Every structure is written in C-alpha cells, then in structure tokens.
Amino acid sequence: xxxxSLTAGSTSVRDLAVAARASVLSLKRSSHEARNQFLFALANxxxxxxxxxxxxxxxxxxxxxxxxxxxxxxxxxxxxxxxxKAMAVDVEHVASLPDPLAQRFDLRALPNGLIAHKRRxxxxxxxxxxxxxxxxxxxxxxxxxxTGNAAVLRGGxxxxxxxxxxxxxxxxxxxxxxxxxxxxxxxxxxxxGATLELLKLDDLVDLIIPRGGAGLHAFCRRESRIxxxxxxxxxxxxxxxxxxxxxxxxxxxRNAKVQRPTVCNxxxxxxxxxxxxxxFVLALAEQLSQDGVExxxxxxxxxxxxxLNVGASAAGDEDFDxxxxxxxxxxxxxxxxxxAMAHIEAHSSGHSDGILTEDPAQAEDFLARIDSAAVYWNxxxxxxxxxxxxxxxxxxVSTQRLHARGPMGLSELTSYKWVIEGDYHVRx
Amino acid sequence: xxxxSLTAGSTSVRDLAVAARASVLSLKRSSHEARNQFLFALANxxxxxxxxxxxxxxxxxxxxxxxxxxxxxxxxxxxxxxxxKAMAVDVEHVASLPDPLAQRFDLRALPNGLIAHKRRxxxxxxxxxxxxxxxxxxxxxxxxxxTGNAAVLRGGxxxxxxxxxxxxxxxxxxxxxxxxxxxxxxxxxxxxGATLELLKLDDLVDLIIPRGGAGLHAFCRRESRIxxxxxxxxxxxxxxxxxxxxxxxxxxxRNAKVQRPTVCNxxxxxxxxxxxxxxFVLALAEQLSQDGVExxxxxxxxxxxxxLNVGASAAGDEDFDxxxxxxxxxxxxxxxxxxAMAHIEAHSSGHSDGILTEDPAQAEDFLARIDSAAVYWNxxxxxxxxxxxxxxxxxxVSTQRLHARGPMGLSELTSYKWVIEGDYHVRx
Numbered sequence: 001x002x003x004x005s006l007t008a009g010s011t012s013v014r015d016l017a018v019a020a021r022a023s024v025l026s027l028k029r030s031s032h033e034a035r036n037q038f039l040f041a042l043a044n045x046x047x048x049x050x051x052x053x054x055x056x057x058x059x060x061x062x063x064x065x066x067x068x069x070x071x072x073x074x075x076x077x078x079x080x081x082x083x084x085k086a087m088a089v090d091v092e093h094v095a096s097l098p099d100p101l102a103q104r105f106d107l108r109a110l111p112n113g114l115i116a117h118k119r120r121x122x123x124x125x126x127x128x129x130x131x132x133x134x135x136x137x138x139x140x141x142x143x144x145x146x147t148g149n150a151a152v153l154r155g156g157x158x159x160x161x162x163x164x165x166x167x168x169x170x171x172x173x174x175x176x177x178x179x180x181x182x183x184x185x186x187x188x189x190x191x192x193g194a195t196l197e198l199l200k201l202d203d204l205v206d207l208i209i210p211r212g213g214a215g216l217h218a219f220c221r222r223e224s225r226i227x228x229x230x231x232x233x234x235x236x237x238x239x240x241x242x243x244x245x246x247x248x249x250x251x252x253x254r255n256a257k258v259q260r261p262t263v264c265n266x267x268x269x270x271x272x273x274x275x276x277x278x279x280f281v282l283a284l285a286e287q288l289s290q291d292g293v294e295x296x297x298x299x300x301x302x303x304x305x306x307x308l309n310v311g312a313s314a315a316g317d318e319d320f321d322x323x324x325x326x327x328x329x330x331x332x333x334x335x336x337x338x339x340a341m342a343h344i345e346a347h348s349s350g351h352s353d354g355i356l357t358e359d360p361a362q363a364e365d366f367l368a369r370i371d372s373a374a375v376y377w378n379x380x381x382x383x384x385x386x387x388x389x390x391x392x393x394x395x396x397v398s399t400q401r402l403h404a405r406g407p408m409g410l411s412e413l414t415s416y417k418w419v420i421e422g423d424y425h426v427r428x
Numbered sequence: 429x430x431x432x433s434l435t436a437g438s439t440s441v442r443d444l445a446v447a448a449r450a451s452v453l454s455l456k457r458s459s460h461e462a463r464n465q466f467l468f469a470l471a472n473x474x475x476x477x478x479x480x481x482x483x484x485x486x487x488x489x490x491x492x493x494x495x496x497x498x499x500x501x502x503x504x505x506x507x508x509x510x511x512x513k514a515m516a517v518d519v520e521h522v523a524s525l526p527d528p529l530a531q532r533f534d535l536r537a538l539p540n541g542l543i544a545h546k547r548r549x550x551x552x553x554x555x556x557x558x559x560x561x562x563x564x565x566x567x568x569x570x571x572x573x574x575t576g577n578a579a580v581l582r583g584g585x586x587x588x589x590x591x592x593x594x595x596x597x598x599x600x601x602x603x604x605x606x607x608x609x610x611x612x613x614x615x616x617x618x619x620x621g622a623t624l625e626l627l628k629l630d631d632l633v634d635l636i637i638p639r640g641g642a643g644l645h646a647f648c649r650r651e652s653r654i655x656x657x658x659x660x661x662x663x664x665x666x667x668x669x670x671x672x673x674x675x676x677x678x679x680x681x682r683n684a685k686v687q688r689p690t691v692c693n694x695x696x697x698x699x700x701x702x703x704x705x706x707x708f709v710l711a712l713a714e715q716l717s718q719d720g721v722e723x724x725x726x727x728x729x730x731x732x733x734x735x736l737n738v739g740a741s742a743a744g745d746e747d748f749d750x751x752x753x754x755x756x757x758x759x760x761x762x763x764x765x766x767x768a769m770a771h772i773e774a775h776s777s778g779h780s781d782g783i784l785t786e787d788p789a790q791a792e793d794f795l796a797r798i799d800s801a802a803v804y805w806n807x808x809x810x811x812x813x814x815x816x817x818x819x820x821x822x823x824x825v826s827t828q829r830l831h832a833r834g835p836m837g838l839s840e841l842t843s844y845k846w847v848i849e850g851d852y853h854v855r856x
Binding site: 025028029108110114116119121123124202206207221227245248249251252254255256259345356363367368369371372373374375376377378379380382383384388389390401402403405406407415416417418419420421422423424425426427 | 453456457536538542544547549551552630634635649655673676677679680682683684687773784791795796797799800801802803804805806807808810811812816817818829830831833834835843844845846847848849850851852853854855
C-alpha cells in the first residue's frame with residue numbers, strides 16, 4: 001500500500017483517500033517528537049536529494065516550455081538549489097513552532113463540581129488542491145503532519161514530475177519518523193476527473209483546501225461535497241478620512257497597492273474624503289503613476305486628475321467590483337465616512353478593508369461596522385497574512401465565516417474535543 | 429415583503445432567503461439592547477397570545493389525531509398554557525445571557541507595533557430545519573436574533589398552524605424592537621420540495637442546522653450545498669476499569685442509561701474490565717433490569733448473566749453499532765483498557781464516551797486517546813449538553829470536526845473578524 005499513490009492510473013482517488021484515512025488513528029496518537037522528526041527528515045531529504053529534485057523539475061520545465069507556458073508560469077514552476085534549500089528551511093521553521101495539539105483551553109469549573117476543558121485534536125484527512133508551484137507539496141506535507149492530519153494532495157499537471165519526487169521524499173521521511181507512510185497521498189495523474197473525484201469523497205476527507213486563484217476556489221466550492229476553505233478573492237479598500245495625516249496615508253496606500261500587486265490582500269480601491277480629495281488624489285496620482293499604476297476614477301476624482309498626464313480614466317460599471325491583481329487602482333471621492341462604509345459594504349469581497357484617520361471615534365465606528373475578515377486602522381491591507389500576524393505559518397486565508405476566517409495557521413487545521421472530569425457525577 | 433412568508437405557496441424559498449439576507453447588514457449593526465428588546469417583546473407576545481397559540485395548536489393536534497399519530501408524537505406537538513409560559517421563560521433566559529457579539533479575544537501585540545485582536549460577528553443567515561416540536565420555532569428565533577443572525581425556519585408539517593402563529597408573534601417582536609421583520613422567515617408550506625430548495629441556497633444561507641433525528645441529519649448532509657451542523661447520532665460508551673469504585677460506577681452507568689434513554693447522549697454500550705466483570709455485570713443487570721433495561725451481551729457477559737432471569741441475549745452482528753434510543757444496553761467484557769479503547773475507536777459515533785476508574789494515569793491515557801466530541805472521566809455521558817456544560821443555551825450538539833464540536837452555545841453561532849490597528853504601518 002505504501003507506494004500505491006506513486007503508480008499512475010492504477011489506483012483510484014478513493015483508494016488513496018482510504019489509505020490516508022487508515023493512518024488517522026495512528027497520527028492522532030503520534031507524539032510531537034515524531035511529527036517533528038518527520039519535519040527534520042523531510043528537510044534533510046530535500047537537501048540530500050537536491051540534484052534529483054532539480055532533474056525531475058527539469059522534465060516539468062521542458063514540457064512546460066514545449067507547451068508554450070508564459071515566463072511567469074515557468075518561473076513559478078522552477079525549483080533550483082536555492083529554492084530547494086529555502087523549502088528545507090521553511091520545513092525546519094514549522095518544526096520550531098509549538099505543538100498545536102498540546103493546546104488546552106476554555107477551562108471551566110461547573111457549579112456541580114465537574115471540570116471541563118477543551119483540547120485540540122487533528123481534523124483528520126485534508127484534501128489539498130493546488131496549481132503549478134511544486135513547493136506547495138512540501139508546504140502542505142509539513143503543515144498537515146505537524147497538526148497530526150493526513151492529506152491527499154492534488155497538484156497541477158505542469159509540476160507532476162517535481163511533485164512525484166517531492167512526495168517520495170516526504171513519504172520516506174514519514175517512515176524515518178515511524179509514522180504511517182499512508183498519511184500523505186499524491187494523486188499521480190493528469191486526468192482532470194481526479195479533482196472532481198476527490199471533491200466527492202465526503203466520507204473520507206474532512207476539509208478541502210484550494211491553493212490557487214479565484215477560478216480554482218469557485219470550482220471547489222461549486223463541486224465539493226466536503227467543506228471548502230473559501231478564499232482567493234480580495235477586493236480591498238482603504239478609506240482616507242479628512243483627519244488622516246495625508247503624507248503618511250499616501251505611504252500606506254502606496255504600500256497596499258504596489259508592494260506586491262498580484263496578491264489577494266493588495267489594494268483595489270481607495271476612497272477619499274471630499275474635504276481632502278483635491279490634495280490627496282493629486283499627490284497619490286503623481287506618486288503612484290511613477291510606480292506604473294493606472295487609475296479608474298469616479299467623476300470627482302477624474303476631474304481632479306484631468307489636468308495631469310497620469311493614466312486616469314473613468315471607472316466602468318464593474319471596475320469597483322474588480323480584483324485588479326495588478327497595477328490598477330480604483331479611486332472614488334466620498335462625502336464622508338458613512339459613504340465610504342456604504343461603498344465598502346456594497347463592493348468589498350470581505351477580505352481586507354481599512355480606514356486611515358487620526359480620529360479614534362471614527363476609526364472605532366469603522367472597525368465595528370465593516371465586517372471583513374481583516375479590518376484595519378492606519379495600516380496597509382498587505383498585513384493579512386499568517387506570518388505577518390504572528391501565526392507562525394499560513395495554511396490559507398479564509399474569507400468564509402465558518403470554522404476560521406482570515407489568515408489560518410496551524411490551530412485552524414485542528415478541531416477540539418471536550419474533556420470532562422468528575423467524581424462519579426450523575427445528571428439529575 | 430414583511431408578510432410574504434406567511435402566504436403559503438405564493439413565495440419561493442429563495443424569495444424568503446433573499447429577504448432574510450437583506451436584513452443581515454441591519455442585524456450586524458444592531459445593539460445588544462435592541463436584540464434583547466426583541467426577546468422581551470417575544471416573551472410578552474407569547475404570554476399575551478397564549479389562547480391564540482393554543483387555538484392554532486388545536487388545529488394541528490386535530491389533524492395529527494385524524495392522521496393517527498402516535499401518542500408520543502402528539503405529546504411533542506402539544507402546546508398548553510404551561511408550555512407556552514415555559515417558552516417565554518426560556519426566551520427571557522436568553523436575554524439574560526451576555527452579548528456574544530461583545531466578545532474580543534486573541535489580542536496580540538506584534539513585533540512591528542501592530543496590535544491585532546479578534547471580535548465576534550454574526551454568521552449571517554441560518555437555515556434551520558426541524559420536526560414536530562413547535563417550541564423549536566421560538567427557540568431558534570431567540571438564539572438567532574440574540575447572536576445577530578437572520579434565519580429561515582422550516583418546521584414540520586404536523587406543526588404548521590402552531591409555527592405560523594409563533595412566527596407572527598416573533599415578527600411582531602422584531603418590529604417592536606426596531607429590527608427588520610425580514611430577519612425571521614418561515615417556510616409556510618407542507619411541500620417537501622421546499623426543504624430541498626432551502627438546502628441548495630448556498631449563495632444566501634451560511635449554515636444549515638437540522639434539529640431532529642438521525643434521518644433528518646443524514647438527509648441534510650447528503651443534499652446540502654451549505655455547511656451542515658452534523659449531529660444527531662450518539663453511540664456512547666462507558667468503560668468500567670478494574671480500579672473503579674464499582675458501586676459508584678454502577679450509579680453512573682445507570683444514570684447514563686436510564687435517566688433519559690431516548691436522547692443522543694444516553695449510554696449504548698458498557699465495557700467492563702474482565703477482572704471485575706463477574707461482580708459488576710451481575711450487580712448492573714440486577715439493578716438495571718428493575719428499570720426495564722434489556723441487555724445485548726458478548727459471550728463472556730452472557731455467561732455471567734445466564735443464571736439470572738434479566739432479559740439478556742447474545743449481541744448480534746450490528747448491536748455494538750446501534751444507537752438504542754431506548755432501554756437496551758450492550759455489554760462487553762474486555763481484558764484491559766487497551767481493548768476498551770480499541771472497541772470505542774471501532775464502534776463509537778464520536779459523540780460521548782467515558783472511563784470510570786480510580787487510576788489517574790489510566791484516565792489521562794483514555795482522555796488523550798479517545799477522540800469523541802466529549803470524553804469523560806468518572807461522569808455520566810448525559811452531561812453532553814449546552815446548559816449542563818455552562819454554555820447558557822444550546823443550539824445543537826455537533827459531532828462534526830469543523831467550526832464547532834460538541835454542545836454549541838451562542839458563540840458557536842458566530843464568526844469573528846480580525847481587527848488590526850497601526851500607526852500608518854506598511855509592509856516591508
């Protein structure tokens with residue numbers, strides 16, 4: 001059974017999930033030492049087999065080249081010695097984090113003398129569906145085993161050779177650590193039906209984690225019978241209040257827009273209070289146009305920018321509902337914070353939205369009212385990230401409301417159980 | 429729109445859910461005072477309209493009588509003045525609980541100076557599907573509004589007249605409190621297709637809560653596109669260790685079995701250590717047979733009970749995988765705690781399982797290893813209940829692993845958001 005997942009075509013996705021499920025009891029009982037031993041063995045395996053990983057990756061790269069993949073995609077697919085070393089370091093960082101399964105919380109002494117508390121336990125079997133980047137294979141393997149979960153991994157077809165050897169290294173590390181090698185399963189086929197098959201295995205898989213773009217997330221949500229971590233879309237806003245320090249606010253808006261424009265926590269629309277709109281919008285456009293940003297403007301901001309040559313155009317019907325994922329920024333002038341919040345409530349995807357203001361009452365009103373996964377006062381939306389918010393590792397960013405919302409760390413890959421201790425207590 | 433849900437047939441379930449969804453923003457911003465004002469108005473409405481509720485209930489009772497419903501079902505359906513008063517008292521109790529939306533937690537000061545914490549927010553729209561007991565209508569209305577959620581209620585066809593007037597009272601209470609009357613929607617049809625329609629509205633409804641038996645839970649899980657609170661099945665175990673105080677252990681086993689045998693946290697199987705089996709099984713059978721309990725025994729316990737006339741028979745193939753919901757008890761003699769835990773891991777539904785022992789190390793081993801929603805040391809399984817565990821109110825008992833596990837109180841009807849405060853922080 002241990003190598004069943006490595007034989008393309010001969011094993012169904014259900015068989016893989018059955019094998020993963022069979023390891024769940026053993027993983028639940030595993031020690032933190034054993035789970036960390038896996039992580040160190042995995043890091044060592046990556047270092048020891050760097051050349052073999054590069055060779056497997058070269059096969060993927062050659063096929064991708066022949067298929068005419070864009071340079072950006074080729075870059076995402078590439079594993080060189082430096083990247084493999086970075087993967088090993090990341091795995092060792094996960095080992096350094098405290099045991100998520102050691103957490104006890106919500107202790108309560110009940111009036112009848114019962115003592116109750118909660119303890120973290122693994123979720124069970126994770127189904128992880130991801131796209132071209134092969135490093136996700138190692139990332140998921142590390143986070144799953146650290147939290148005592150089994151996983152069925154479904155990678156992109158472009159990276160199948162790379163993923164195959166990375167999974168061999170991961171499964172060898174399971175054996176070294178004395179953990180069941182069935183705990184990590186790899187769907188080794190390029191058949192697209194396999195993803196759909198995985199999404200239907202609600203009797204074997206506890207949670208689906210898509211790692212990729214909005215299209216992958218929407219597909220999983222539509223087809224899955226298993227709960228899916230929803231995420232992937234961030235239409236993010238910053239509102240610049242009249243009381244904001246405009247120079248510092250401009251620096252925050254710029255950071256949110258240009259520091260890494262291709263990710264979901266990057267800024268999409270800036271809302272500017274009318275009382276400061278003239279000064280702020282002009283300064284913003286002058287600064288950000290030098291970064292290559294183009295602007296989609298409402299009538300008021302377009303009036304302000306018309307004299308300048310900064311790539312400003314009138315916003316179309318859908319522009320304020322678009323996640324740009326690039327160097328485009330929507331600008332709208334609003335009369336007051338109320339209008340800004342109404343705009344955000346109408347257009348936000350519920351990912352990350354913030355206010356820039358010197359007025360604490362106005363800030364608190366915004367933070368209380370805007371119900372996005374992360375709401376900010378005087379900070380860039382780019383901080384919606386597990387590492388930035390101190391979670392140690394990031395599994396995903398959730399924009400759903402159940403189970404976990406916002407950046408998900410190791411704890412969010414767990415469930416809990418109630419532990420109740422008595423003195424032969426009976427219920428009256 | 430406010431009365432649309434009261435007109436049978438003319439409005440689709442989608443229309444009702446759209447109306448519920450339209451109230452979500454207003455509910456999110458509602459004060460705790462307004463939500464409690466709703467609860468007091470609801471309690472007063474129930475008291476003021478006791479006779480009208482009884483009259484509507486009489487219509488349901490007459491129809492149920494004519495349809496030949498069993499006496500137990502008729503009793504579940506009945507609303508008399510005392511029960512209506514009890515409903516009002518329960519609603520006032522919910523009002524007395526602290527505001528779940530005021531909770532702030534997980535405060536963290538990050539190395540870069542950002543301050544982050546989490547705040548509770550409503551889930552959005554609940555879909556609640558329940559069977560004959562009309563008091564669930566009021567229970568759900570109270571819990572949903574207390575937590576700032578809208579709800580679409582789908583009651584049983586037997587209680588439709590009762591539910592209709594209860595919903596009129598609840599919606600009148602929303603108006604008195606200045607909350608949107610669309611927040612509570614009632615599916616006023618006996619057409620079974622309406623339930624299926626509700627389960628598919630994943631763009632409008634955030635969580636499905638089934639309140640009823642295992643069949644209803646299975647149906648919802650199979651058909652829903654919306655996350656479902658899984659529960660309803662408890663195959664519960666107690667293991668009597670050799671070191672247990674046998675007299676006190678017997679009292680606990682008896683309580684778990686007979687105090688209320690028809691519910692999911694009642695005991696189904698007792699596992700007895702072989703070293704004390706003879707004494708314990710004899711005493712247990714003598715005691716519980718007087719309570720009307722019959723026994724399904726493995727070979728060893730049947731040998732012990734054969735001399736007695738206590739309604740003991742050999743357990744069949746599926747008996748240790750059966751939730752009895754009545755006065756039947758499985759008995760199995762095990763060599764040691766290891767064998768007891770292996771039995772529980774093979775047969776438990778993951779609801780409530782416990783150990784009775786004087787050995788703390790043995791108890792901790794059991795509590796660490798057995799991964800049920802609630803695990804017990806020296807207490808009856810009957811304590812798996814929101815009120816008993818200090819949650820103030822119980823929404824459901826979850827046996828799923830995502831979002832919430834075990835008894836769910838008000839907090840478990842909420843999500844959270846991250847609130848991040850800075851000094852114009854930008855990401856490096």
